[in-house]
Amino acid sequence: MPEEPVAVVGIGQTKHVSARRDVSIAGLVREAAVRALEDAALTWADIDAVVIGKAPDFFEGLMMPELYLADALGAVGKPMLRVHTAGSVGGSTALVAANLVSARVHRTVLTLAFEKQSESNAMWGLSLPIPFQQPLLAGAGGFFAPHVRAYMRRTGAPDSVGSLVAYKDRRNALKNPYAHIHDPDITLEKVRSAPMLWDPIRYSETCPSSDGACAMILTDRAGAARSPHPPAWVHGGAMRSEPTLFAGKDFVSPRAGRDCAADVYRQAGIGDPRREIDAVEMYVPFSWYEPMWLENLGFADEGEGWKLTESGVTELDGDLPVNPSGGVLSTNPIGASGMIRFAEAALQVRGQAGEHQVPGARKALGHAYGGGAQFFSMWLVGAEPPTR
Amino acid sequence: MPEALSAPLVVEFPFTRSLGPVQSAFLTGLRERTVLGVRTAGGKILVPPVEYDPVTAEEIRELTEVAATGTVTTWAWNPAPRRGQPLDAPFAWVLVRLDGADTALLHVLAAPGPEAVRTGMRVRIRWAAERTGAITDIACFEPYDGEETGQQPAPHDGRFANPVTGIVTPTRLDYRYTPGRAQSAYLDALSRRRIVGERCPSCRKVYVPPRGACPTCGVATAEQVEVGPRGTVTTFCIVNIKAKNLDIEVPYVYAHIALDGADLALHARIGGIPYDQVRMGLRVEPVWTEDGRHPDHYRPTGEPDADYDAYKELV
Helix, strand or coil, X not given: CCCCCCEEEEEEECCCECCCCCCCHHHHHHHHHHHHHHHHCCCXXXXXXXXXXXXXXXXXXXXXXXXXXXXXXXXXXXXXXXXXXXXXXXHHHHHHHHHHHHCCXXXXXXXXXXXXXXXXXXXXXXXXXXXCCCCCCCHHHHHHHHHHHHHHHHHCCCCCHHHHHHHHHHHHHCCCCCCCCCCCCCCHHHHHCCCEEEECEEHHHECCCCEEEEEEEEECHHHHHCCCCXXXXXXXXXXXECCCCCCCCCCCCCHHHHHHHHHHHHHHCCCCHHHHCCEEECCCCECCHHHHHHHHXXXXXXXXXXXXXXXXXXXXXXXXXXXXXXXXXXXXXXXXXXXXXXXXXXXXXXXXXXXXXXXXXXXXXXXXXXXXXCEEEEEEEECCCCCC | CXXXXXXXXXXXXXXXXXXXXXXXXXXXXXXXXXXXXXXXXXXXXXXXXXCECCCCCCECCCEEEECCEEEEEEEEEECCCCCCCCCCCCEEEEEEEECCCCXXXXXXXXXXXXXXXXXCCEEEEEECCCCCCCHXXXXXXXXCCCCCCCCCCEECCCCCCCCCCEEEEEEEEXXXXXXXXXXXXXXXXXXXXXXXXXXXXCCCCEECCCCCECCCCCCECCEEEEECCCEEEEEEEEECCCCCCCCCCCCEEEEEEEECCCCCCEEEEECCCCHHHCCCCCEEEEECCCCXXXXXXXXXXXXXXXXXXXXXXXX
C-alpha cells in the first residue's frame, strides 16, 4: 500500500518577541495551536494526536512539556509524543507528525514547538560545568565562528557577504508581522558597523533570543479535501544525524546535511534544486550559514554559495529567495525555530505568506539543524499533491 | 592503569516563570489567604486551577473561592525531609481536597508520626507568616476537627492589588560525574604534561581527548598514542565579549588546534602573540601552569606556518 499523502492545512504562530511576560508557557503554545486550528477550520475534537518539540530541557528548565501541556493542547485521551533533537527539533517534530499521517497511524495530527527564552538561559544550559573538562571558552557564537572563518578560507568569499545576509533577512522581517526583530531603520551600513562579537561574526549577524511558538495541523488526503484554504503537500522529508566531533567531520558542509537534502530531493523527484525550488527557509542563526548551507543543500557547487548571496539571487525578489520570513536571524525561539522554517515554507506554497510571499511559489524547502551541526531535518512542500 | 576519576556535579539554575492569568490569581490569592479554584464546563471545581479544561480543552477562566479546610484523600509518610522541602521535621505528603473543590491539592501535613495520619482525616491550611504569592504561602496543612459545612464555593473575580505575575523556580540536580577509563587516562597523562590520545583499531584515526570509543566505527579504542605537544592552528575566532565566570581579558583568540599526530582538532586559547596576528597555519605549543589540569593556553613556537594543504582536512 503506498504511503498516505500528507497535507499541511493549518499554521499558527505567535508574534515572536523578546519576552512574553503576559502568558504562561501553556498560554503561549495555546495561542499558536488555536491559530493553527482556526486556519484549518478544525476543533480540538478533530485532532487525533499531538507531537511536541522544544529545545534541550536545561534551556528553560521544563523537563516534561508533554506532561505539563497535555490539557493546553487538547491531548487528553490522545497520544502525545515529545521529540528531542536540539536546535533542529522543530523540524524533526513536524516530520514525526508527518510520518504518523503518511503511515496512516493517525489522520489528523497537531504538531507544535516552542521556546520561552526569556524564562531560560540557553548559554548556561550549553555550558554546564562538567568536572575535569576544560570549560568552553567562547559561547555559542564562538563555537560556530571558527567554522565561518574556515568557510571563508576555503572559498575565498569576501568579508562583505555575511552582512549582506543580515541586511536582507532583517528587511524581509519587516514584511513578516510575526517576526521578532523589526528594525525599519536598518541599513547595510548599520549592519557593517556593528561590533564584532566573535570575529568574523558581528553582533548584527547573530540571531536574537525570542519567546514564541509555532503549530501546524497535518492531515491525510480526505482531511485536505475539507480544508478551507489550499493545503501545502509534503513531497519529501528526511532527518540525518552524525556525531558532534569525529575525525574527518566537515563542519563547513556536514555530510549529514548533504545526505539529508539528497534524500529529500530523491523523494520529491527534484533533479536540480536551484531551478526547481522556488523558496527556501533555512536555519541561519549566524549570517554566514546562508552561503554555507546553499552549498550543503545542493543549491550551489562547493565554493560558490557566497556568489548567489552576493549577486542578489537569495533576495526576496531574486530567483532563489532564502528566508523570505526574515529567518532565524530575525526570530529565534530556539525550540520553535526549525518548525517556523517548515511552516514558512508551507505558507509560501499555500500562497499565504502575505507581504513576504514569493510570487507563484510552487515548491519550497524547509530546513533545520542543531547540536554541533549534528542533527538535520528538512522537508520539501508543494502546492500540488505528490504524484509519486 | 590510573584509577577512574569521579567528582560531584551540581547543576542548578533559578528559572523564571510567567504565570498567566489563572496562576497569577491563584498565587496572589494565597498571599491574601484566599484559595481559588476554577470551574470547568462540566461544573467541577479544580484546585489548584488550570487554564484549560482537561476534558474539553476549552479555555476556562471562571474562578471560585474554596475553603481553607479540607479532607486528606491519600498520603505518604516522608521520614527524612530533604533540602528545600516544606518542613524540616518528618511529615506526610498529602493530597487534600479542599471543601468546595472536586480535585485534590498536593501539599504537606505536619504530624507527629504516620500513626497520626489517615485518609479521610480533616485538615486545614496553616498560613505562612510572610506570604509572597507562592505555593509556600501555605506553610503546611494541620489536623482540624471541624466537619465540612457543605457551603457552595463563591465566585471570585481573581482581582487583587499588586498581583504576582511571575515566580522563580530554582532547579537543582545533584550528580556524581565519572569520566570513565579513557578520559581518566588522558587526565593522568596531562598531570605529567603529556598529551595522550587513543587510536581506533579500525580506521586508525587518533582521538584527542580520547572518549574510549571511535564515534565513526563504533568500536572501543585502547591503543594509547602520545601526540603534540606542538600543533597547528586550523581555524579560530577572536572573542570580543567577556564571558561571565571566565577570568580572561578580551579580546582573545579561541582556536582549533590540530596537535601533531592527532586526527581532529581540539579547542584552546592562543596567547603570547597579539590577537590580530593569529592566523590559520600558525604553529603553537602548550603553556602549562603550576596548578592547572589542562594547558592554560597555547603560544607560537616560532616555526614557519604550516602549509594549508598540510592541515586542510582537519579544518
